Structure formats: structure tokens, C-alpha cells
Amino acid sequence: MPALFNANKTSAQLLADFAADAWGKSPSEPLKLRYLMVFDLFIKARSYALLNKFFFGLALLAGSALLVWPVIAFKLDSIGVGYSAMVQTSVTGLAALLFALYSHYKKRQTYAENLMRHVIFSNEALELVFEKVQKEMERMDQGFVFSETLAKKNGSDAKPAD
Template sequence: MLRPTALHLLLTLSLFVLPVFTAVGDLAAQESPDKSFSPNQTSASLLIHYAESMKNQAAPEQKPEAERRYLLAMDVYIKARSYAILNKCFFWLSLMAGIAVLLWPSLTVIFKERLDKWEWIKSATVQTTVTGIAALMFAFYSQYKDKQTYAETLMRYVIYSNKPVAELSVEVSEELAKIDRGFSFNNIINASGADE
């Protein structure tokens, strides 16, 4: 009988991961000659390139307003970019933790001969801890993804709005203050309460 080994598990996993990387490579090959309109960027990056283009093309009498709008968009872009970086980090950490949760029971089969030395692999406490860490990584990923999306939506509002920048800056400052409140379990608790 064929026993599963770490190599077998990695080969099986690679069958699922390889098509994803191939699809990403195909998207990269379709890249636009103008780097501003590349599909391989965040919405925030696309929007800030567009805002910079509008600032550079503004008529001399509209230049100060265009520069202030660009500054306001850049302020939001800094937040969106920070959240995009955190989002990507926690995405990969949550993916690895999720895979660990799925593969953890297999470790007792793979390392059957060594379990006398590694008794902790069978421990329910360790398995629960691994599952808890995975849940925490998914919660952080979800939190930062929501904040990134919120910041990108705020950038769209700044760029596409016809309001004067002086009026926009007050609204944007209030929204940025909401974003800056930090990690909150209220959204998770309220969402689960709404399901009941």
C-alpha cells in the first residue's frame, strides 16, 4: 500500500496552485503599453495615476484646484496602499494557516514512526491553536481588505466628484478618521448578529 508522504502532498497541492500562477502569467502578458492602465495594479494605484494625469493636464487657471485634488487623493492613496500591503500579507498568512489546518491531521499519518518523539503533533491543544491562528489570520485579512476597499471607494469619490476640494477635504477627513479607528470586532459581531 502506498503511504502518503510530504512529497505526495506537495505534488497534489502544486496541481491546484500551478493553474493559478499560469492564469496570473497570462494576465501579465496582456499588459497595456501605457503602464498607468495596466490590469496588474490595485484600483488605488490606477486612480492615483489618473489623478496625476488630470493634474498635469489642467488648464493654468484650474491648476491650483487640480493640485489640491491630487493632494487629497494622494492622502487617501497612502492609506489604501498601506492597507493593500497588509491585506496581501494577511492573505498569504491566512492561506498558509488554512492549508495547515487542512493538512494537520495528515501529519499523524505521515510521521507515524516519529510520533513517539513528536507527541505534540497529536495534541488536541496544538490542533486547536493552529485552527485559532488560522481564524485570526482570516479575520485580519478580512479587516484589511474591507479597509482597502473603503479607501479605494473614497479615492473614487475624490476623483470623480464635482464638489470643490475645500468641501471634499472636510468629508474625506471625517471618513479617514473612521478608517483610522483600527481593528474592530464590531463588524464581525454585527454581521453575525444580523444573520440570526
């Protein structure tokens, strides 16, 4: 059990390790299915964690470039590239985009971890938990669909025509 508790893990890794330890080798079919659901969510949370770390690193570099922009602009001007407001605006826009992507994937990671917690700690009947989590996973897998968003804004719950 001491290997289970390590401060260098994400919450998703901790929850997946707990489920593997508690339910992974259980002869009980409901516990095996609960473990399967937790591990499926762990895969999503891990993917989102990798993406948010990647975009955080890029955002940190772009943010640092903005902080030292006066020096960069001076050096570019001295070699004849020029001190361009357009370049500075582009770097600022890129930094904002990278921070937005980091934030997006961090929220997704946290959401997947919260679903894992729901599977592990919920007192609801297993069928209800699976149904709720499966609907949320379908929504996560679907991603963003622009036409459905427009239909909801217009007050229509009907699916848009293809």
C-alpha cells in the same frame, strides 16, 4: 496613456496614476489640492493592501496546514510530540485570526479606494468633498477606541472622562 491602464495594478494605483497624469502638473490650485487628497488616500490604501496581502499569505499557509493536519499530526505522533487536540485547536484559532486580519485590512483598503473614487468622480463642491473625506480620514487614522464604542452603545454621545 497606455501605461496608465495595466491589469496588474490595484484600483488605488490606477486612480493615483490617473490623478497624477490629469492633475499633478496642473497650474490650477483646486486640482493640485484634489491630487494631494487622492495621493494621501493612495498612501493609506497601499499600506492596507500590503497588510492584507501579508495576512492573506499567512492565512493561506495556516489554512493549508489545517487541510493537511491529519498527516502533520501522524508525523508529530511518530516522533513523540503527540497528537494533541490542543495543538490542533491552536492552529485552527491561528488560522481564523489570520483570515480575520486579512478581511479587516481588505475592507480598509477597499474603503480607502472608494474615498479616492469619491474625490475623483464627485460633482460636489471641492470644499464639501474635502470636508467629508477629511472626516473619514480622521476616523481611519484614529483606529478603534474602545471607550468611545462603549459610550455609543450606552446611548451617550458625550466623550468619556479621561
